[in-house]
Amino acid sequence: MSDASGTRASLLLRIRDATDQNAWRDFAALYAPLVQRFGRRAGLQDADAHDLTQQVLQAVSTAIHRLEYDPTKGSFRGWLYGVARRQLYKLREREGRQPRGSGDTDANLRLNELPAPDADDSDWWEAEYKKQRFLWATERVRGDFQPASWQAFWLTAVEGQSAAAVASMLGISVGAVYTAKSRVLDRIKQEIAALLDT
């Protein structure tokens, strides 16, 4: 599956339209949990990670109208990663300016410390994005399937249970489990593809 940057532009075109509430909702459902987990990983409390997420979304909203994101220079999620890191830095800087009794230089240094920009971090972001995109797509297609089909898919593909065990649990044939699992996967694949180029 290609993540070519140019094909992503359409959801980004849609969120430029401030009146398109669906576009923002789709966008936030996909990216907000990713930024939230990024904040938590950087050591923030839940509430602080939530603030970070709101600030990143705010920054995206502003940047999108100023066309700061250039699809020819890389993927959107790569660009978003940079925005999230900058907002994290700002958040820590604000914390660092709070009056503190000791003026302890070491403490301030620690507060201002950025997560190391090593390969591991962007690998984490990439892997986390793919998981989040999968969950986002599953939520969007779940309503299109009967509960038994959904369970056949979830228990085998996600939870890794054997088709035979799931077939006996649901009282359907192994062939029906594979059929249901594959149909849901096919819809998820299409949903992800549509995200890239609708």
Add this chain to the structure above:
Amino acid sequence: MTHAAPPAGSKFPVRFSRPAVISTMTLSETLPRAELIMAASCPTIERWKEHLDGGLAPQVHDEMTLHLDQCADCQRTLEHIAAGGDSLLDVARQVGQATEACAGHDSPLPPSLPQQTQAEATAAPDDDLAFLAPATRPGALGRLAHYQALAVVGKGGFGIVLKAFDDKLHRVVAIKVLSPSLAASGTARRRFVREAQAAAAVKNEHVVAIYNVEDEAQPPTWSWNSSTASRCKTSSTRLAH
């Protein structure tokens, strides 16, 4: 004696240039007969794509599903076509492993539920709550053992999460109820109880406390402190999957 070419539209991919009966005998020396028949009658990739789209006649659909029961090659083929390669299947398993790792909800939670999930949660059809006995408290949706169901917090294919009042302990709890359609399955019940036991074993500020597991109840339920339940909405919804 002459041998006619296989009829047009034959499922056999190979047209034998030599008399068919001799070819079969030669092949059957190296392959068991059942395997030979299976390989010869596997549907094409195009056929499997039609099967995925659901556009085949019911009889053909049933035949292909029957074939899938036995043919590991076609099981892999179908999955591969559906997922567009292996990477989507890999991601699915990573999601599963991440969910197992945070069975006690110790996962950084998304800040909000997607709208459609919330809408689904509030629009639970009445059939889904058919297991509830009539409420004995005004405003409650119904009663399950000593729990007065107050609202549906989340729901999915595997079960439903309710906000409820515990009549015995006089506190608001969240209860997870196994989907009645699965409650008859021994495997599903055991899995449900195991999941609750695993969650109850974890003690951490981010982890909700499990108060009770009713595996004798019909359907099985487990309950936890509701003050953290709203924060765990997404997890609950995911659990309810």
